[in-house]
Amino acid sequence: MRVACLGGGPAGLYFAISMKLRDSAHRIDVFERNRSDDTFGWGVVFSDQTVENLMRNDAVSGAIIAREFAHWDDIDVHVHGETIRSCGHGFIGIGRKRLLNILQERARELGVELHFEHEAGPDLADWRDYDLVIAADGANSRIRDRYEEHFGVDIQVRKNKFFWFGTAKVFEAFTFAFEKTEAGWIWAHAYRFDDDLSTFIVEMDPEAWAGLGLDRMEQPDAIALCERIFAKYLDGHELISNATHLPGPQAWLNFRRIVCDRWDYENLILLGDAAHTAHFSIGSGTKLALEDAIKLAEVLNRPGLTREMALAEYQAERNLEVLKLQNSARNSTEWFETLDRYLHFEPIQFAYSLLTRSQRVSHENLRLRDRDWLEGVERWFQSQAQGRPVNEPAPPMFAPFRLRGMEVANRVVVSPMAMYSAEEGCPNDFHLVHYGERAKGGAGLIYTEMTCVSPEGRITPGCAGIYTPEQVAAWRRIVDFVHEHSTAKFCLQLGHSGPKGSTKVGWEGYDVPLEGGNWPVMAASDVPWSPDNQVPRPMTRADMDEVVAQFVLATELGLEAGFDMVELHAAHGYLLSSFITPLTNRRTDEYGGSLENRLRFPLEVFRAMRAVWPAEKPMSVRISANDWMGDLGVTPDEAVEIGRAFVEAGADLIDVSAGQTWADCQPIYGRMFQTPFADQIRNEGRLTTMAVGNIYEPDHANSILAAGRADLVALARPHLIDPMWTLRAAAAQDYRQVHVPPPYLGGMAQLARNLAREAELKA
Ligand SMILES: Cc1cc2nc3c(=O)[nH]c(=O)nc-3n(C[C@H](O)[C@H](O)[C@H](O)COP(=O)(O)OP(=O)(O)OC[C@H]3O[C@@H](n4cnc5c(N)ncnc54)[C@H](O)[C@@H]3O)c2cc1C
Ligand SMILES: Cc1cc2nc3c(=O)[nH]c(=O)nc-3n(C[C@H](O)[C@H](O)[C@H](O)COP(=O)(O)O)c2cc1C
Secondary structure (H helix, E strand, O other): OEEEEEOOOHHHHHHHHHHHHHOOOOEEEEEOOOOOOOOOOOEEEEOHHHHHHHHHHOHHHHHHHHHHOEEEOOEEEEEOOEEEEEOOOOEEEEEHHHHHHHHHHHHHHOOOEEEOOOOOOOOHHHHOOOOEEEEOOOOOOHHHHHOHHHHOEEEEEEEEEEEEEEEOOOOOOEEEEEEEEOOEEEEEEEEEEEOOEEEEEEEEOHHHHHHOOHHHOOHHHHHHHHHHHOHHHHOOOOEEOOOOOOOHHHHOEEEEEEEEOOOEEOOEEEOHHHOOOOOHHHOOHHHHHHHHHHHHHHHHOOOOOOHHHHHHHHHHHHHHHHHHHHHHHHHHHHHHHOHHHHOOOOHHHHHHHHHOOOOOOOHHHHHHHOHHHHHHHHHHHHHHHHOOOOOOOOOHHHOOEEEOOEEEOOOEEEOOOOOOOOEOOEOOHHHHHHHHHHHHOOOOEEEEEEEEOOHHHOOOOOOOEOOOHHHHHHHHHHHHHHHHHOOOEEEEEEEOOHHHOOEOOHHHOOOOEOOOOOOOOEEOOOOOOOOOOOOOEEOOHHHHHHHHHHHHHHHHHHHHHOOOEEEEEEOOOOHHHHHHOOOOOOOOOOOOOOHHHHHHHHHHHHHHHHHHOOOOOOEEEEEEOOOOOHHHOOOHHHHHHHHHHHHHOOOOEEEEEOOOOOOOOOOOOOOOOOHHHHHHHHHHHOOOEEEEOOOOOHHHHHHHHHOOOOOEEEEOHHHHHOOOHHHHHHHHOOOOOOOOOHHHHHHHHHHHHHHHHHHHHHO
């Protein structure tokens, strides 16, 4: 096979090597525009796993690379005048130049033709003598851009500015240094990559960049400024630029995130950064490029595969890995782009948040890396929660939490879940057992299902309500049971179905209208949930008065029933949510249009409830923090304002859900997928939040809480299947202080023993 590799970076060189190793008869030409010793950048980092992959593919170059790697374990985070050091992180680094020289030498030895100072043309016609053309010409690939429409290229230019410097200062730990200037925060990512050199990437947001005058400063002045800002880390060493040919402002880059739907077109194949990029803060670009190269060479040389089959397999397999890394890289990029959110944290929590920013490193990963440090975080978290020094480490999920006069024993919450099992709105024995069981299961706080404020405010005929004396008595029985047999606090979620009312019970089809006996529905505007649902009547002021009165009565009845807390359901497309989202609120009066107007009625309801609910008891509000419809609907930025408005109206907790407000929305699901919204509302709005949505392991809960991404974590579906989720989590973490109903103590002890034994065997 005759192959042209356009670009002699890690991807192009390693692909050439990998092809030759599999069949020395291949003729491979690598065309590189630079000289063999020119290169941008300084060091690159890998994980041990990548080195193992390299060794398996080519033990010769792998061994040289492994021998020359600088290895370090510690991460230092410098912020607010403190240094937080954690260990066990296991990084290795090598100079980019040295890596390329090793690969060039190995490629030559295997018979690859290297053509330096050769600008590769972007037209396929220039390469018609070759069977395959590999676009390994990096993130700015000219040939990819030339055939852009065939690759489905999506490029996002990220907002922060960065400069990739080198320095002779040798950093013993991977160093993150955050410094405040008069124009804003500026920080460095620094690590050693050989005996006497380190990479030193300086990053900041565009406002700080312009504020410091870097948008018009020549390089020598910019370098001098950075050296002054980071003087205490550099110990008199200079920052070295290898982009001196560029005017000062142009040497500062914006990271470009590149995704391509397809990686091949005719006989042209994208490899490495030309196909995809991963933000430098997770240090995986070179790893991806090298692993792409191995895979592509492997499939092209596999007997029995046509070229089409080989390319399909290459993309199918690599795409998954790339998407996972790009996902983590996006989280990490966003963390640095929204740094302001976390700067009010104490240094220890700031460092924890930084270390877990990509969501690939969790609480338990950190324990494996550095148990002492993690236990320090746990002690700090418990001390904060208990308002006194605590010497014993304990999982963050088992820290108490106070909302007004109510203290919950731990941070686990049973999320509201409609059971559709009431008759005439009246809860029954099913509900007694259901809530009773979940209360005994150890969660600090349990929520009722959406309990409706009127018969027509129900979603389905099976929905529970609180508008008659019988219902109050039935709820009282359940509340008393919960209080008598558990330490759980009990929150009543109050709601009105609005446009999504008069539908079948969940398991007969969500949001599907009843076969018969439908009741009229109302909403902010005459926008039906779907073409099959009723067109709701736009609410009049008289309707509003009636609904406010119903919520007030329900709140009073909730007090009579003995609930500890009340939540207003203003999410998921129900009545109040139909006002908040612009997708369903088409009103032109003072209840539609601006956010202030759209919030007017929901806030009026909330304030009226707050006025009759005792001051010492807390209230929360559930919101959909993202309509998943881009700027057409509620965005997370707007959700911060929504949260603030409810807190000003007296809410103590924002229960941050998302979506279900527009039938055609496009949610992005995944582990903890709504937690970023709870994080944004909490840390940008400085509000108290509860996260919910695909949180299912104790490790998720602990990571969210310790990183300050939310104050409470709610789990819904995990509790459907396992009412004892919290007790099981306590046993798994060998945490003994949790309340266990006395008759169950034996079971708890046995579970803890068995789990400990299993963990020992696994270790
Ligand atoms: C600031 C920063 C820090 C980074 N840190 C790390 C890290 O720590 N770890 C890590 O793994 N990755 C890191 N990366 C990413 C890493 O540099 C890339 O992901 C990796 O180099 C991709 O390899 P590649 O061969 O695909 O592309 P490149 O390394 O970009 O190589 C492309 C080559 O093609 C050549 N070329 C381009 N156009 C032409 C043309 N028309 N004709 C001929 N030659 C051409 C270029 O000169 C270049 O040599 C970092 C990137 C940045 C920007
Ligand atoms: C069966 C079921 C019923 C639900 N009913 C309600 C409800 O009444 N009120 C509410 O706010 N959310 C309701 N939800 C949403 C959950 O509270 C939660 O936000 C969602 O299921 C995501 O959390 P999870 O991934 O832990 O299940 C319901 C979810 C399920 C599965």
